[in-house]
Amino acid sequence: MEIINYEQTLQELREFETLDLTNILSLEMNIKDASTEDLVQLYDVLEQTRQNLLKMRELLYNY
Amino acid sequence: MAIDNVQEYIKNKIEEIEKLNSRIERINEVLFAGQEEKEVKGKTKTIPLTAERVKELNKKIDRTIEEIEKMQAEIEYELVNRSLEKDGKAKEFVDKKKDELKKQIEDGKKEVEEYENFESKIEENKNLKNINRLIKYRKDIIKELKDIEEKKKILNEDIKFLQTEIKDLETLEEQNNKLIEENNNIEEQLKDDSLSKAEREKLELKLKYNKEKIEFNKGRIKDSKEILNNKRNELAQKLDEKKIIENTQKQKKKEITIIENNLKGLGITDLDDVKLDEIYNSNIPIINENTRTIANVKKNLNIAPEKAEDIEHIKERAKEETEKILKQIKSLEEKEEGIDENTLKSKVKESILSEFSEIDNIPIEKVVRNVVEARIEKEREERKAARANRNVENEKGSSNGTVKSGLPISLNSLRPPKNTFDINVGFFQRIKDFFSKDFRATRREIAKNMYPELNPVELQNYINDHTKGLNKLVRGGTTIADVKEAVKVQEEIRKERLDRIKKNKFLEKLKVDLKDGKDVEKTIDEYAQEKAKNALETERDEM
Numbered sequence: 001m002e003i004i005n006y007e008q009t010l011q012e013l014r015e016f017e018t019l020d021l022t023n024i025l026s027l028e029m030n031i032k033d034a035s036t037e038d039l040v041q042l043y044d045v046l047e048q049t050r051q052n053l054l055k056m057r058e059l060l061y062n063y
Numbered sequence: 064m065a066i067d068n069v070q071e072y073i074k075n076k077i078e079e080i081e082k083l084n085s086r087i088e089r090i091n092e093v094l095f096a097g098q099e100e101k102e103v104k105g106k107t108k109t110i111p112l113t114a115e116r117v118k119e120l121n122k123k124i125d126r127t128i129e130e131i132e133k134m135q136a137e138i139e140y141e142l143v144n145r146s147l148e149k150d151g152k153a154k155e156f157v158d159k160k161k162d163e164l165k166k167q168i169e170d171g172k173k174e175v176e177e178y179e180n181f182e183s184k185i186e187e188n189k190n191l192k193n194i195n196r197l198i199k200y201r202k203d204i205i206k207e208l209k210d211i212e213e214k215k216k217i218l219n220e221d222i223k224f225l226q227t228e229i230k231d232l233e234t235l236e237e238q239n240n241k242l243i244e245e246n247n248n249i250e251e252q253l254k255d256d257s258l259s260k261a262e263r264e265k266l267e268l269k270l271k272y273n274k275e276k277i278e279f280n281k282g283r284i285k286d287s288k289e290i291l292n293n294k295r296n297e298l299a300q301k302l303d304e305k306k307i308i309e310n311t312q313k314q315k316k317k318e319i320t321i322i323e324n325n326l327k328g329l330g331i332t333d334l335d336d337v338k339l340d341e342i343y344n345s346n347i348p349i350i351n352e353n354t355r356t357i358a359n360v361k362k363n364l365n366i367a368p369e370k371a372e373d374i375e376h377i378k379e380r381a382k383e384e385t386e387k388i389l390k391q392i393k394s395l396e397e398k399e400e401g402i403d404e405n406t407l408k409s410k411v412k413e414s415i416l417s418e419f420s421e422i423d424n425i426p427i428e429k430v431v432r433n434v435v436e437a438r439i440e441k442e443r444e445e446r447k448a449a450r451a452n453r454n455v456e457n458e459k460g461s462s463n464g465t466v467k468s469g470l471p472i473s474l475n476s477l478r479p480p481k482n483t484f485d486i487n488v489g490f491f492q493r494i495k496d497f498f499s500k501d502f503r504a505t506r507r508e509i510a511k512n513m514y515p516e517l518n519p520v521e522l523q524n525y526i527n528d529h530t531k532g533l534n535k536l537v538r539g540g541t542t543i544a545d546v547k548e549a550v551k552v553q554e555e556i557r558k559e560r561l562d563r564i565k566k567n568k569f570l571e572k573l574k575v576d577l578k579d580g581k582d583v584e585k586t587i588d589e590y591a592q593e594k595a596k597n598a599l600e601t602e603r604d605e606m
Contacts, residue, residue, distance in 0.1 A: 052087040059094040
């Protein structure tokens with residue numbers, strides 16, 4: 001059986017609702033200055049976030 | 064903000080986003096657990112989310128996804144450019160991305176197919192279930208009809224038996240009556256003295272025998288009368304029963320006709336019992352298989368089984384997703400294939416031309432109007448503030464026992480304060496300001512200041528063509544200073560836009576990709592000249 005720290009994560013959900021995502025997901029630099037490797041890595045981690053958010057939207061759909 | 068160490072900055076940024084990811088993943092687990100009712104630490108399993116919170120969360124998610132996609136598009140664009148500049152890692156990324164997108168398209172297509180298949184399976188199952196239900200119903204009715212037939216047969220036998228019994232009893236009664244009649248005759252004959260001894264004895268024997276038989280029959284008839292009545296009632300009942308059964312039989316036959324018509328409607332034309340049994344039996348495994356598939360798809364999709372709109376929603380989403388991916392692929396391919404020297408040149412030119420077009424289309428009349436409005440608003444604010452100050456001064460005067468001025472406040476601004484014998488320096492300043500103000504300009508003054516390059520004839524033509532617009536400006540209280548200010552503002556806007564163009568990424572790209580920059584500069588010059596010629600006309604249209 002999967003055990004999840006329920007109360008703690010609920011708190012995280014509340015925090016998530018007030019979190020400034022734009023700030024986290026914005027770049028204060030010109031991407032031209034970044035190395036290709038860093039850009040690819042950044043792209044991948046953004047994709048992961050996108051996927052997670054899509055999943056969240058899907059889960060919320062049933063609420 | 065200038066970043067000193069880009070690598071360090073990106074590293075920190077990636078770490079920050081990874082932390083965000085972990086947080087979202089944990090939240091997703093709880094949301095999932097809430098749905099699946101998995102074991103969770105805590106007292107409750109349901110997530111206390113109101114519809115309003117869900118709505119807000121969805122909005123936030125959509126906005127963030129949009130932001131991410133924008134960032135990804137920028138990175139993609141940069142990486143595609145780098146891949147064209149023979150950057151191996153960038154090329155690797157682009158190839159991988161293309162493959163991924165193509166795979167996603169395939170998956171998307173499969174998904175859509177699956178949904179469509181899923182729907183057709185639901186439809187197919189519905190039909191098959193209907194057919195089987197009808198076949199089974201038909202079979203049940205036929206069985207019922209057979210039972211009815213059997214029952215009817217038994218009833219008929221009972222009826223027949225009863226009728227025979229009733230008839231026998233009735234015959235017996237008749238026979239006795241005949242015997243009584245016969246005995247009466249014999250007794251009459253015995254009165255005759257001329258009968259021989261032998262004849263008399265024979266008649267007496269017959270009489271005796273008949274009497275015994277009559278007595279016996281009377282006993283039978285007496286006992287049977289009650290039985291006869293019962294039998295008659297029983298027969299009536301049986302006949303009623305038969306009638307009911309016959310009606311039911313008629314009804315059932317009608318039902319069979321309806322069922323058979325329905326079956327024909329569902330494509331079953333051969334209504335042979337054996338054939339229908341075969342269809343029924345062959346449908347069962349298909350229905351079971353379909354039911355399993357439907358259940359699996361529903362489980363995978365995690366949707367409420369009865370909600371058809373959910374299926375529609377998911378299908379729609381899959382289609383949207385596929386279209387989006389197709390667009391992404393197309394855009395990637397366009398980026399990759401489209402950036403040859405000629406396309407680039409034309410794209411750059413197009414972009415610059417559109418930017419220049421924007422610069423030349425700043426109508427001076429609009430700028431004048433804006434400047435006048437801004438000036439009037441500013442004066443209004445100043446007057447308001449001055450009024451407020453005077454009111455405060457008057458309040459003070461009033462409290463000191465002096466009489467408040469009865470003059471309108473606007474005139475008060477020109478009146479020396481009453482509460483002091485000293486001449487206020489501010490009063491003379493206001494007088495000076497009032498008279499030094501720029502007065503309303505005439506149409507000619509406005510036009511001349513807007514277009515100083517026009518010669519007198521052109522100026523007169525312009526005034527003639529734009530009398531209405533110029534009158535508006537005059538009525539609006541436009542001063543020469545306003546027009547001069549507007550010309551300055553317009554120049555600033557032009558300069559600002561020009562600076563923006565200089566910084567434009569297309570120009571940067573142009574420097575990198577075009578060996579000969581003269582071509583574009585020439586185009587820009589030509590365009591600027593042409594636009595200068597047309598500027599007047601454009602502005603006239605704007606008026």
